Amino acid sequence: MQDQDTTAIKCRECGAPSYFDQKLEGFICPYCGSFTPWASADYRYTLDMIFRHRPIPLVDGLIKLTHVGVGETAVKDMRSPDEMKQRTSSLDDLLQGFDQGTFEKWDIREEKSFDCPYCGAQITGFSTQSIFECPYCGNKVMLSELFESGEYGENLVYGYDPDMYDLALPFIITKEQAIQQMLRLVAENRSDFTEQDIEKRIRSELQAIYLPYWVEDISVKATVDTERGRFTFYQDRINWARPQNSLFDIYLLNELNPWDYGEAAPFTPAFLENDARIFAPMNNDERVTAPYRMLYRDIPDMLKTVYGLEEVKLLGWV
Numbered sequence: 625m626q627d628q629d630t631t632a633i634k635c636r637e638c639g640a641p642s643y644f645d646q647k648l649e650g651f652i653c654p655y656c657g658s659f660t661p662w663a664s665a666d667y668r669y670t671l672d673m674i675f676r677h678r679p680i681p682l683v684d685g686l687i688k689l690t691h692v693g694v695g696e697t698a699v700k701d702m703r704s705p706d707e708m709k710q711r712t713s714s715l716d717d718l719l720q721g722f723d724q725g726t727f728e729k730w731d732i733r734e735e736k737s738f739d740c741p742y743c744g745a746q747i748t749g750f751s752t753q754s755i756f757e758c759p760y761c762g763n764k765v766m767l768s769e770l771f772e773s774g775e776y777g778e779n780l781v782y783g784y785d786p787d788m789y790d791l792a793l794p795f796i797i798t799k800e801q802a803i804q805q806m807l808r809l810v811a812e813n814r815s816d817f818t819e820q821d822i823e824k825r826i827r828s829e830l831q832a833i834y835l836p837y838w839v840e841d842i843s844v845k846a847t848v849d850t851e852r853g854r855f856t857f858y859q860d861r862i863n864w865a866r867p868q869n870s871l872f873d874i875y876l877l878n879e880l881n882p883w884d885y886g887e888a889a890p891f892t893p894a895f896l897e898n899d900a901r902i903f904a905p906m907n908n909d910e911r912v913t914a915p916y917r918m919l920y921r922d923i924p925d926m927l928k929t930v931y932g933l934e935e936v937k938l939l940g941w942v
């Protein structure tokens with residue numbers, strides 16, 4: 625990287641270091657407030673998140689549910705054969721099996737250093753990073769080529785997807801804050817973590833990742849057997865965020881709902897700050913069966929909580 629051209633992101637008005645603002649699609653100066661849009665004209669985003677809501681008609685004050693009028697089918701527990709593997713394997717093992725090329729790229733990534741174009745101090749970072757920060761003058765620097773083209777390097781995204789998602793929820797806590805929260809969680813629930821070295825692993829193995837999600841509505845009509853009898857219920861699940869990558873434990877990811885979609889901002893891999901791995905959506909059978917597997921798992925718990933039931937067994941659903 626020594627010989628490559630770099631560009632410091634500096635305010636054109638006052639010369640202060642400027643910052644990436646994904647939401648505004650440009651660089652903003654924290655000192656004088658002036659704003660410079662990203663150079664690349666190829667990146668056009670809309671902030672209008674498209675939700676797939678289907679309005680439910682009301683007839684004489686009653687909800688009309690014709691769209692769930694089909695006969696129920698018996699419920700199967702579509703457990704993924706890889707479930708335990710997903711939960712207990714190391715992330716590195718999963719990544720290697722998923723996308724070897726990208727895994728290797730990250731595995732052999734090098735720590736890079738070059739001179740700050742402004743103050744001459746040494747800037748260090750990883751070869752997989754787009755943006756570097758000078759520890760001395762605070763300027764943010766990226767390769768000129770990347771700055772101008774907005775194109776992201778090959779093999780930096782896990783998986784393959786030409787239709788990369790263009791909205792993301794930005795990180796709102798630092799890596800250190802995440803580590804502290806996880807350590808606190810472990811301390812409060814020590815018996816849930818059988819591994820002796822979990823504290824050490826939290827400190828050394830924590831990785832920042834961007835995962836693809838779909839936000840959608842789903843309508844479920846299902847019949848359940850309970851200790852208080854058999855009944856049929858209907859649920860509209862609105863703005864349900866479902867992971868589109870089956871490499872991870874979808875049940876745990878599901879627990880993270882609901883998200884604050886108001887925070888969603890345009891996402892451009894090339895202008896991503898910090899050391900974060902990016903995942904493309906996966907197109908496989910796992911992804912198709914995922915909503916049913918999650919519903920199978922969370923509907924009984926939901927009914928138990930809401931109606932104070934002890935036993936809930938799903939019989940059929942639409």
Ligand SMILES: [Zn+2]
Pocket residue numbers: 635636637638639640653654655656657658
């Ligand atoms: Zn300025």
Ligand SMILES: [Zn+2]
Pocket residue numbers: 740741742743744745758759760761762763
């Ligand atoms: Zn500098």
